[in-house]
Amino acid sequence: MLSESVQATVSQVLSSRKQLPGALLPILHGIQDAVGHIPREAVDQIARELNLSRAEVHGVVTYYHHFRAEPAARHVVQICRAESCQSMGAEALWAHACLRLGSDGHGTTKDGVFTLEPVYCLGLCASSPAMTVDDKVHARVGSAKFDRLVAQARAEA
DSSP states (O other): OOOHHHHHHHHHHHHHHTTSTTTHHHHHHHHHHHHSSOOHHHHHHHHHHHTOOHHHHHHHHHHSTTOOSSOOOSEEEEEEOSHHHHHTTHHHHHHHHHHHHTOOSSEEOTTSSEEEEEESOOSOGGGOSOEEETTEEEOSOOHHHHHHHHHHHHHHO
16 A cells, blocks of 8 residues: 555646657656655556556566665665676676575565665776665776675664
8 A cells, every 4th residue: 555645746747748749768767766766556557548458567677777666775776787898897796785685586685785786887987896875876896895885874873
């Protein structure tokens, strides 16, 4: 069940964007920007408003890595998985991040402090591999730099 404030937010985003061409993505972005995720309970309402099936809406939410069905942790770590970063060591960085955070990726750590997510291109191809911590972009990240950034974020938590 959605809280009253989340329900109001979902309704407001739907009413303001449902007339846009290709409204589903703008609606999903608006809800996630406002709420932090796409609540499962909102999928039916979105589908009804756009005359889509629940499966169509769910399919879009689960297809795009950007969208989350669950709230993120206090700190969100995103590691670029695009080709340029892969060629410069992002796969090793991803494996290191999964090991250090105890996550298989696209999930929240057991202590609830970090959410680890893949992202596909942060626009720092010349400075690969790249990652973000709470939307702050970092370039040329290796294991040691990753550990420093995560330790700094953990100290803030």
